[in-house]
Amino acid sequence: MLYRRYLPEDFNALYAIEEACFQQPFRFGRRYMRQLVEIPNAATWIAELDGRMVGFAIVDWTGESEMVAAYIQTIEVMPSGRGRGVAGNLLARIEGSAQAARARVIWLHVDAGNVGAIRLYEASGYLRGGREENYYPRGGPALVYYKSLENMPAV
Ligand SMILES: CC(C)(COP(=O)(O)OP(=O)(O)OC[C@H]1O[C@@H](n2cnc3c(N)ncnc32)[C@H](O)[C@@H]1OP(=O)(O)O)[C@@H](O)C(=O)NCCC(=O)NCCS
Numbered sequence: 001m002l003y004r005r006y007l008p009e010d011f012n013a014l015y016a017i018e019e020a021c022f023q024q025p026f027r028f029g030r031r032y033m034r035q036l037v038e039i040p041n042a043a044t045w046i047a048e049l050d051g052r053m054v055g056f057a058i059v060d061w062t063g064e065s066e067m068v069a070a071y072i073q074t075i076e077v078m079p080s081g082r083g084r085g086v087a088g089n090l091l092a093r094i095e096g097s098a099q100a101a102r103a104r105v106i107w108l109h110v111d112a113g114n115v116g117a118i119r120l121y122e123a124s125g126y127l128r129g130g131r132e133e134n135y136y137p138r139g140g141p142a143l144v145y146y147k148s149l150e151n152m153p154a155v
Helices: 008-021 029-039 084-098 115-123
Strands: 001-006 043-049 052-062 069-077 105-111 127-132 142-148
Touching: 001 008, 001 084, 008 029, 008 043, 008 052, 008 069, 029 043, 043 084, 052 084, 069 084, 084 105, 084 115, 105 115, 115 142
Parallel strands: 069 105
Antiparallel strands: 001 043, 043 052, 052 069, 105 142, 127 142
């Protein structure tokens, strides 16, 4: 598996993964996704096998100097590529980008019913920070998870 940063020509393959992973109304729109991958304070990592994209993850960050916080926008692996550590590796890459941007903490929302993703984050050292009702379309609740980046070795 090759892990590399996103390039503009990756967009269609990346969005095909979004369509494979999320149904409407839970899917990011094409325009919104393009904004996410193009904003300056963000990093998108791609997992690729034999030239085909298998998964991707997007992190962005806000704040200045001592107060930078990173947020995981999404992490997605094609159904055929799951269960082989791809998401764990993508997570490590986006955490590295967040550290390079001097983020002290990284956090995310996850659907309270998304057992696989919750397991992924807990296995990667994320702590549960709270719950937000009506976060998702159709009123679904989200759990908030976070992880300190301060004592992690720099990558
Ligand atoms: C969640 C998702 C990204 C996991 O991808 P993956 O490549 O299969 O995950 P990995 O193989 O790297 O697994 C990492 C850890 O999570 C666990 N895990 C991942 N999916 C799991 C599942 N469905 N059930 C139980 N555990 C799961 C693995 O067992 C592993 O834990 P371990 O190290 O203790 O064994 C993938 O299922 C996906 O793309 N889902 C749809 C999109 C989505 O919901 N994204 C999350 C948005 S918040």
